[in-house]
């Protein structure tokens with residue numbers, strides 16, 4: 001019997017996304033897809049508070065969801081690994097003074113701020129298991145008590161992706177079930193649609 005074990009998949013590197021956006025400025029049809037428009041409406045509708053003081057969006061891409069989210073935020077920091085994508089987001093949100101943009105690779109980089117909302121939409125499955133764990137730890141350290149964490153991910157199979165959407169959500173649910181850590185999350189709501197899943201958490205301690 002062979003003792004060979006395949007290595008754990010690594011996080012997809014920034015160049016994977018940069019090349020994708022250079023070939024196609026809107027590879028997931030965020031601007032035009034009815035599916036995305038409905039999912040974005042469900043995402044914004046899932047936010048319990050009318051207004052957030054300071055929100056953080058990981059993987060903002062070309063800014064279609066960023067623009068919608070901005071209506072609910074006094075301050076919104078949107079980060080992405082792709083310069084090409086973020087240039088479009090900056091253009092789209094140029095009249096929204098509450099929105100800031102930075103090029104950042106999570107979890108190797110993470111803002112030095114506290115947030116009352118963190119949005120992880122369609123980005124967690126690009127991370128390795130280890131990077132997702134590190135991201136979870138950063139999120140817990142940078143989400144205020146009472147702050148919300150919203151996850152939204154596609155749940156079908158994608159060959160290139162290190163994790164599935166379900167693995168991302170289930171790992172946050174497992175974290176919320178742990179009572180051992182000093183910082184903890186409570187699961188507030190979950191919604192599963194045909195092709196995506198949405199889960200909302202609150203930091204309770």
Ligand SMILES: C[S@@+](CC[C@H](N)C(=O)[O-])C[C@H]1O[C@@H](n2cnc3c(N)ncnc32)[C@H](O)[C@@H]1O
Pocket residue numbers: 011012017018028030058059060061062065079080081082085104105106107121122123126
């Ligand atoms: C599928 S898009 C999601 C866009 C948007 N959040 C949405 O839901 O419509 C994923 C984005 O995450 C970015 N991304 C991937 N890995 C990242 C990382 N480690 N840190 C920050 N951004 C990342 C990609 O460049 C891409 O623009």
